[in-house]
Amino acid sequence: MTVISTEALTKRYPSVVALDALTVMVGPGVTGLVGANGAGKSTLIKILLGLLPATSGAARVLDLDVATAGEQIRRRVGYMPEHDCLPPDVTATELVVHLGRMSGLPTTVARERAADTLRHVGLYEERYREIGGYSTGMRQRVKLAQALVHDPELVMLDEPTNGLDPAGRDEMLGLISRIGTDFGISVLVTSHLLGELERVSDHVVVVDAGRLIRSTATAAAMSGAGVVTVEVTEQADALARDLTARGWQVVAGSRHSVLDVLHDDDSVLDAIRDSAADLGVGLLRLEPRRHGLAEIFADEPLSVASGREARSSDGGADVG
Amino acid sequence: MSVNPPTGPASQVEPAIYDLGFQHYQGERLSAWYATRALFWDTYRGAFGFGRSTRAKVMPMLLVVLVTVPAVIIVAVAIVTRLDELPAAGSQYLSGVSLLTALFVASQAPQAVSRDLRHRTISLYLSRPLGRGQYVLARASALIAATFTFLALPVTVLHAGGLLAKLPVRDQLTGWLGGIWTAALYAVLLALLALAICAWTVRRGFGVAAVVVSLFLSVVVASILANVIAFDADSNGTPVPTAAVLALAFAPLSLIDGLRSWMIGDRPDSALVPDTAALGATYAIVYAVVVGLSVLALVWRYRTVSVS
Helix, strand or coil: CCCEEEEEEEEECCCCEEEEEEEEEECCCEEEEECCCCCCHHHHHHHHCCCCCCCEEEEEECCEECCCCHHHHHHHEEEECCCCCCCCCCEHHHHHHHHHHHCCCCHHHHHHHHHHHHHHCCCCHHHHCEHHHCCHHHHHHHHHHHHHCCCCCEEEECCCCCCCCHHHHHHHHHHHHHHHHCCCCEEEEEECCHHHHHHHCCEEEEEECCEEEEEEEHHHHHCCCEEEEEEECCCHHHHHHHHHHCCCEEEECCCCCEEEEEECCCHHHHHHHHHHHHHCCCEEEEEEECCCHHHHHECCCCCCCCCCCEEEECCEEEEC | CCCCCCCCHHHHCCHHHHCCCCCCCCCCCCCHHHHHHHHHHHHHHHHCCCCCCHHHHHHHHHHHHHHHHHHHHHHHHHHHCCCCCCCCCHHHHHHHCHHHHHHHHHHHHHHHHHHHHHCCCHHHHHCCCCCHHHHHHHHHHHHHHHHHHHHHHHHHHHHHHHHHCCCCHHHHHHHHHHHHHHHHHHHHHHHHHHHHHHHHCCCHHHHHHHHHHHHHHHHHHHHHHHHHHHHHHHHHCCCCCHHHHHHHCCCHHHHHHHHHHHHHCCCCCCCCCCCCHHHHHHHHHHHHHHHHHHHHHHHHHHHCCCCC
């Protein structure tokens, strides 16, 4: 099943091309849409909601044509804007009930679902207070709740982690992950940070200057080959040589005492243990990691890990 | 051998929140017109402060009391002193309270439109089935209806009181109908004008000020102009010139006053009201033009509003 599909979708403004013949397919689950500011993410969402006509090309959401079925799409889709959009003088409950009715829920249903949804995003007694007194994290939760109140089949979240501190960011990403898995609602989530989306997305689409750079299933890309970071008390070089002799590919880590070992199955852990025991060095750290998406998007299998953000260029991506 | 398990986001979330699970909704989803009606009623109730904070209730409630109390007093006087007709019919009563009407639309129009634009809540409406046109229709018709209710209330009190004072039923009925018609004239023009002004002045305070100033200032300027022309004519011993009456057509409050006086044919409050078919028609045309321009300004504003 395809949730979103675009076919040579183009949006041209007088001075800029926001989307340049973008063809992409998005399936169910959590999909990350990554790109720098101005890469065309918000334009794409507006077109997908049927609120902005495309210059050329076509797009379908939940198998509905965005050009002709905007109203039906908006009935079945939730949208969380990037910018602040909450009136300060109503309570979260009042706002979410009101917006639930605006999505076509009968009033009694809207009341029940507003209370449920606010609880699911982590707002309890606060929901009876006026939004004007909320923290950024609470506001983001209200914005998320109004996108979910009518039980959409798909939610589009525009930069939901914007303005949040690291803890708030983790909580928001956790919620997004739950929307995809526990709630069973497909998610299209945008960010300019690749690193945070790789944690929650089943699939990542990278756009730059309105063009598709990569569209990759993270699960498929991340299964199989992996990397283990090893930190030892001393003789890191000797350990590297020994592991290389045992047939493993070793890359120098971020510090002298740290090594990254590439592997394709868990027997590498035994090899590292044996090697360290033979050399008599102390193992300080043994950390299996998934590939960073930056590494997936790099054309090289793995270069010295120096950055985890992909910087896109024409047709491909380099590790920054 | 122990390795750090990858810390997934799920492990950091309070499990208690999700124990009941997310409930899906299989029931009916109503049309965009249902949402339009819901928005209409929320705006209508909100104009009187219902469903809003206590602070927001003060102004509309105070104005409702102020606009109704004189009607109650008139009725009481009529009953006690056994008058054979009310000192003011509904339509004339509304001319007398037009400043309160102006305050009502000026204070409530920002709530209906500026608020969503200022806080960008409009995005949350437009990303729903409701169209831009339906949004504007719901907001505008609700403020018109609320203003009409605001004015119909004292008119009804007045003429129901007239019946209570055992005044002729026929007089009370025609007086009431004239008052209701006048209430509609006030409601449509003032509400739309205030909405158009507020849709372009995003800050609440500015919107209130802009509406009050434009309504009051225009009527003051037009009255001075008309009186200067009339005084001139008076001292020359000629009848009130058309120019003086025309000058009053360019202030919304005196325009409505003149138009209802001409349409209902009730006792004019001043000599400066349209007394010929040509002048009456001119007033009607100016009224229609102001309403049309206000609607255009509103629609134009919402055509250009962006979702994100």
